[in-house]
Amino acid sequence: MAAFTAFGSAPAWADPVVEDRPPVSEQVGPGSPSGSDPRGGPDAAASPEVADPDGLRHTSYVAPFREARSIEYFVVAQETLPAEAVDAVRGIGGVEHVLTVDAARVLVEEQATSVLGVDPSAFRNHAPEPSAESDDIWQGVAEGRIALSKDVGTERGLEVGGDVTVTGGRGDVPLEVWTHATSGIAGIDALVSRETAAELGMPEGNALVVSAPGTDLWELYDDLGEVLGEDVSVQLVADAPEAPGDGDAVPPTVIERVIAHAESQLGVPYVWGGTTPGVGFDCSGLLQWAFREAGVDIPRVTHDQWNAGERVGFEDMERGDLIFWRSDPTAPDYISHVALYLGDGMMLEAPRTGLDVRVTPVRTAGYAGTVRVHT
Structure with missing residues (x-):
């Protein structure tokens, strides 16, 4: 579910990631959220497995987990952010x-992937709880392995303990897949150490993770824009209970066109990151395409679609609403799947690798909530 667009001239693979998103005021609608998922329901909050903890050398110091820190915004620029801006x-x-x-x-492995270079000692405090508390995960990253999100690892068959070739601005670098552990930031597919990021030729210090719990998200958004300027992209990570303006729900006549477009792709394979009619879609790519074909723009990735309109109760679902699940055991609070409600307890979805776009009864396991898209 790639959420970023690379900028710059070739080779573009180590250019900074910059979001291709609508303004934050259009990402979140008013309201707040209200129970078998083929993508897998959340397990107990056990730490994700790592490849070989006995193989850790402990040559790099990693600080212990200290305290859980929220992420309200993720901001990214094309170049290193000046110290005065930070x-x-x-x-x-x-x-x-x-x-x-x-x-x-x-x-x-020859597929474009959004990667963060992080200091494991610091970033672990911002990670989802099952990963944050695992010393082995962050020690492995510090020693030069790569942590893939659960979605990327499972959907692309990149197994824990296997080797992958990562191609950056300085050529190919072989890395061991250390774990499948979702970062908690929508669209970020992998984590490496900052030393490994430098080896790959990634830009240094061009992004920020901002923790500001309890703040007014809209005031904070305006403040970030004023401080950083229009060339820096701002991604909302936290859920917001309401937006500064409401807008109107997509009218039923347009919803019927959305559904018709989505139904035209029944039988098309699920493809991780897929956005191509007749070839392959992932869950959010299918819905973004169907809405766009009907003249309505919604964000690309699942988390942002969760913030694309009015939250409505399960019993109030209407035809054309988006249904969401939290089904990633490595990040229990993360929105990880979306489908389109058809009415009469049925929905249309692109489920996972190995399954085609299909119509199925609505599932309640891992259900997170329902969103009515607004324009």
Whole structure:
């Protein structure tokens, strides 16, 4: 579910990732969220497995997990962010912590993948709880392995313990897949250490993880824009209970066109990152395409689609609403799947690798909520 567009001239694989998203005011609608998922329901919050903990050398120091820190916004620029700009973000009212990271699109086994270069000691405090508390995960990243999201690892068959070729601006780098552990930031598919990021030729310090729990997200968005300027892209990571403006629900006549387009792809294979009619779609790619064909723009990735309209109760679902699930055991709070409600307890979805676009009864396991898309 790639959420970023690379900028710059070839070779583009180590250019910074910059979101292709609507304004934040259009990402979140009013309202708030209200129970077999083929993508797998969440297990107990056990730490994700790693390849070979006995093989860790412990040559790189990794600080222990200290405290859970939220992520309200992720911001990314094309070039290294000036120190004065980072300091200005730290000075915004309500901001409690700012973490500098490296962000780029690289190739993993010849497929474009959004990667962060992180300091494991610091980033682990922002990671979802099952991963944050695992010393082995972050020690492995510090020692030069790659952590793939559960979605990328499972859907692309990149197994824990296997080797992958990562191609950056400085050529090919072989890396061991250390774990499948979702970062908690929509569209980020992999984590490496900042040392490995430098080896790959990724830009240094061009992105920030901003923790500001309890702040007004819309005021914070405006403050970030004022401090960083229009060339820096801002991604909402936290759920917001309401938007500054409501807009109107997509009318039924348009919804019927959306559904007709989606139904035209029945039988088309699920493809990770897929956006091509007749060839392959992933869950959010299918719905973005169907809405766009009907003249309605919605965001690309599942988390952003969760924030694309009015949250409605399960019993109030109407034809054309988006249904969401939290089904990633490595990140239990993460929105990980979406489908289109057809009415009468049925829905249309692109489920997972090995299954085609299909119509199926609505599932309640892992159900997160329902969104009515607004324009």
